[in-house]
Amino acid sequence: MTTFRKAVQGEGFAISAELTIGKESTADDIRRQADSLAGLVDGIQVTDNPYAWVQMSALAASTILVEHGFDPVPIMTCRDRNRLALQSDLVGLQAVGVENVMLMRGHRVPKDHSVPASTVFDLTGQELIALAASLDGDFFIGTGARLFRPGPRWQAESLVRRAKAGAQFLQTQICFNMDVLQRYIKQFLAVGLERDYSVMVSLSPLPSATTARWVRKHLSDSRIPAEVIRRLEGAADPEQEGIRICAEMMQQIAEIPGFSGVNLMTTGDPAALRETIRASGLKD
Numbered sequence: 668m669t670t671f672r673k674a675v676q677g678e679g680f681a682i683s684a685e686l687t688i689g690k691e692s693t694a695d696d697i698r699r700q701a702d703s704l705a706g707l708v709d710g711i712q713v714t715d716n717p718y719a720w721v722q723m724s725a726l727a728a729s730t731i732l733v734e735h736g737f738d739p740v741p742i743m744t745c746r747d748r749n750r751l752a753l754q755s756d757l758v759g760l761q762a763v764g765v766e767n768v769m770l771m772r773g774h775r776v777p778k779d780h781s782v783p784a785s786t787v788f789d790l791t792g793q794e795l796i797a798l799a800a801s802l803d804g805d806f807f808i809g810t811g812a813r814l815f816r817p818g819p820r821w822q823a824e825s826l827v828r829r830a831k832a833g834a835q836f837l838q839t840q841i842c843f844n845m846d847v848l849q850r851y852i853k854q855f856l857a858v859g860l861e862r863d864y865s866v867m868v869s870l871s872p873l874p875s876a877t878t879a880r881w882v883r884k885h886l887s888d889s890r891i892p893a894e895v896i897r898r899l900e901g902a903a904d905p906e907q908e909g910i911r912i913c914a915e916m917m918q919q920i921a922e923i924p925g926f927s928g929v930n931l932m933t934t935g936d937p938a939a940l941r942e943t944i945r946a947s948g949l950k951d
Contacts, residue, residue: 670710670738671683671710671766671807672766672767674710674928675709675807675836675867675927675928676865676927680921680927680928680929680949681709681710681867681927681929682707682708682709682928682929682930682944682950683708683709683710683712683928683929683930684704684707684708684711684712684930684931684933684940684944685711685712685713685714685931685933685940686711686712686713686714686728686937687700687933687935687937688713688722688723688728689720689722689723690721690722692722692723692728694731697723697728697732697735698731700937701732701735702735703938703941704940705737707941707944707945709738709928710738710739710740711732711737711740712739712741712742712769712930713725713729713739713740713742715741715744715747719777719780719784721782725741725743726741726756726759726763729741729763729765730765733763733764733765734763738766740767740809741765741767741768742768742769743756743757743768743769743770743795744770744772745771745772745773745787745788745789745790745791745795746772746774746775746776746786746787747773748789749787749790750789750790750794750798753798754798754802757806758802761804767806767807767808767809768808768809769808769810770795770796770808770834771795771810772788774887793829796832796833799833801833807836808833808836809834809837809838809867810834810836811837811838812826812837812839812840812866813840813888814844814847814848814888815847815851815888816847816850817851817855819857821854821858822858826860826863826864827860830863834863834864835864835865836864836866836867836927837864837865837867838866838867838869838930839866839867839868840886840887840888841871841882841889841890842868842890843870843890843892843895843912844890845916848920849923852924852925853925856924861925865927866926867926867927867929868920868928869930869931869932870916870920870929870931870932871913871931871934872912872913872934872939872940872942872943873891873895873899873909873913874905874906874909874934874936874939875899875906875909876896876899876900878909878934879891879899880896895912906939910939910943911946913947914944914946914947914948916929917929917944918947918948921949931944
């Protein structure tokens with residue numbers, strides 16, 4: 668089996684996809700979604716209470732995936748757990764055979780959130796990366812990347828520090844702006860960061876203009892041009908148009924030197940991820 672690590676660090680174009688998980692998800696739900704993506708993805712990403720909404724833990728979902736023959740990429744953030752709990756979860760992931768982790772600081776619980784939870788931040792994102800790298804074993808460690816148009820003097824100090832801490836691949840926020848992607852990767856390569864990182868671009872088959880606007884407003888550093896929203900607004904079938912737009916972006920990104928693959932983020936419809944990958948033609 669080609670692992671997520673081998674796919675991302677290899678010569679081909681890697682694809683991962685995010686599970687749709689809630690607090691009422693069952694083990695059978697996880698297995699059914701994974702089965703629907705079999706042969707289409709190299710890794711399956713598992714989120715960590717996104718937007719501070721409770722869901723099945725990434726540790727539990729990843730365990731189900733490993734036992735079902737898939738290669739999970741669980742996300743862990745510093746928002747909800749102190750360093751003891753984070754280390755405990757990392758040790759647990761190793762024990763059940765998880766080989767990849769996506770580690771980030773995360774965002775604060777909003778003050779007006781319906782769940783009155785405390786924000787922890789006992790560790791920084793960089794410290795969490797160093798903690799994972801210090802454990803016995805060999806995690807393939809990812810971290811987040813903010814996409815922008817860097818100037819010629821950009822030295823990417825934060826990315827350099829995280830690479831030294833142990834990060835090996837980057838995953839961007841959702842980006843449908845080809846100019847931003849091309850300018851970013853050009854300077855990324857110019858400063859030699861490809862020696863430290865493989866880069867995965869996040870996309871999503873946005874099902875409506877309303878969803879696109881929500882993502883642009885609430886997902887920090889997401890890049891959704893007005894043209895994407897216009898196409899969704901003018902489409903007779905916005906869901907299918909969203910799939911087409913996403914598949915087109917996948918094809919274009921696959922042609923740009925420096926990008927290793929894409930991660931498809933869910934909008935709540937697992938079938939849309941499967942349709943998008945097939946429409947891209949990037950997986951047999």
